Amino acid sequence: MSDQPGKQLLHLVLGGELTRIDDVEFKDLTKVDMVGVFPNYAAAYTAWRAKAQQTVDNAHVRYFIVHLHRLLDPNATPPKPR
Numbered sequence: 001m002s003d004q005p006g007k008q009l010l011h012l013v014l015g016g017e018l019t020r021i022d023d024v025e026f027k028d029l030t031k032v033d034m035v036g037v038f039p040n041y042a043a044a045y046t047a048w049r050a051k052a053q054q055t056v057d058n059a060h061v062r063y064f065i066v067h068l069h070r071l072l073d074p075n076a077t078p079p080k081p082r
Helices: 041-054 068-072
Strands: 011-017 033-038 061-066
Touching: 011 041, 011 068, 033 041, 041 061
Parallel strands: none
Antiparallel strands: 011 033, 011 061
């Protein structure tokens, strides 16, 4: 997915230990790792990948990219892929 140049599309990267590997429920919300908010998908993906690789040995730890721009403006037209 490619973001339009100059268009800010916020993405949040977060992760932590899950209660089960087949569900998305965090074991302890106070220990959720908020990696950061990024201006586009490419930057968020880079941060997500780095964190995911650090925890590759623990199957219960997962990191996610949340498309904040979709939550903030759900009626917006998504950018066209290049």
